[in-house]
Amino acid sequence: MSRYIDRLNNIVRKINFIENIIKSKNGIISALEDEENSRASIMMHLTSIAEQFDKLSKDGEFEILSKFDKNDLKGSYDIRNYIVHDYEGLNLMIIEVVIREKLPKIKEVALNILNSDNL
Numbered sequence: 805m806s807r808y809i810d811r812l813n814n815i816v817r818k819i820n821f822i823e824n825i826i827k828s829k830n831g832i833i834s835a836l837e838d839e840e841n842s843r844a845s846i847m848m849h850l851t852s853i854a855e856q857f858d859k860l861s862k863d864g865e866f867e868i869l870s871k872f873d874k875n876d877l878k879g880s881y882d883i884r885n886y887i888v889h890d891y892e893g894l895n896l897m898i899i900e901v902v903i904r905e906k907l908p909k910i911k912e913v914a915l916n917i918l919n920s921d922n923l
Contacts, residue, residue, distance in 0.1 A: 808865045811856045812914045818849040818856075819911045822903060832903050836896045847887045847894075850902070853910070854884030872913050876906050 825842050829835035835842040857880055860869055869877065883902060886894055 807863055808860060808868050809918065811860050811863075811865075812868070812918050815853050815856045815914050816911055816918070818853050819907050819914075822846050822849050822907065826903070832900050836899060843896075846899070846903070847891070850880075850899075851884050851887050854880040857881070868917060871917060872910065876910055879906060880910075 825845055826832050826835045829838060829842050835846060837843070857869070857872075857877055879902065883899070
């Protein structure tokens with residue numbers, strides 16, 4: 805199995821984890837307000853998603869990356885940097901928008917690639 809398939813599966817899995825956390829907390833706001841558990845888990849999964857994109861880039865999988873919106877990829881890297889370097893300064897409204905609007909698109913693209921007949 806190709807490395808990019810593993811990386812895309814990891815991205816989908818991490819998004820599923822975030823969705824499950826949100827569902828268990830009855831919403832994004834509640835999940836992000838739980839600073840001790842849910843927020844930390846969500847941030848770790850967001851970091852992991854960005855790392856998978858970075859690994860795709862380092863693996864030279866530019867054709868795969870080209871299927872994703874450039875702004876979503878850049879946003880993923882930016883969120884990762886904020887999480888790693890300024891965790892306490894995170895703007896949770898931005899994280900909420902990412903979860904609500906960007907992650908579903910990223911998941912859809914990843915699943916479309918994984919489900920395509922060209923693998």
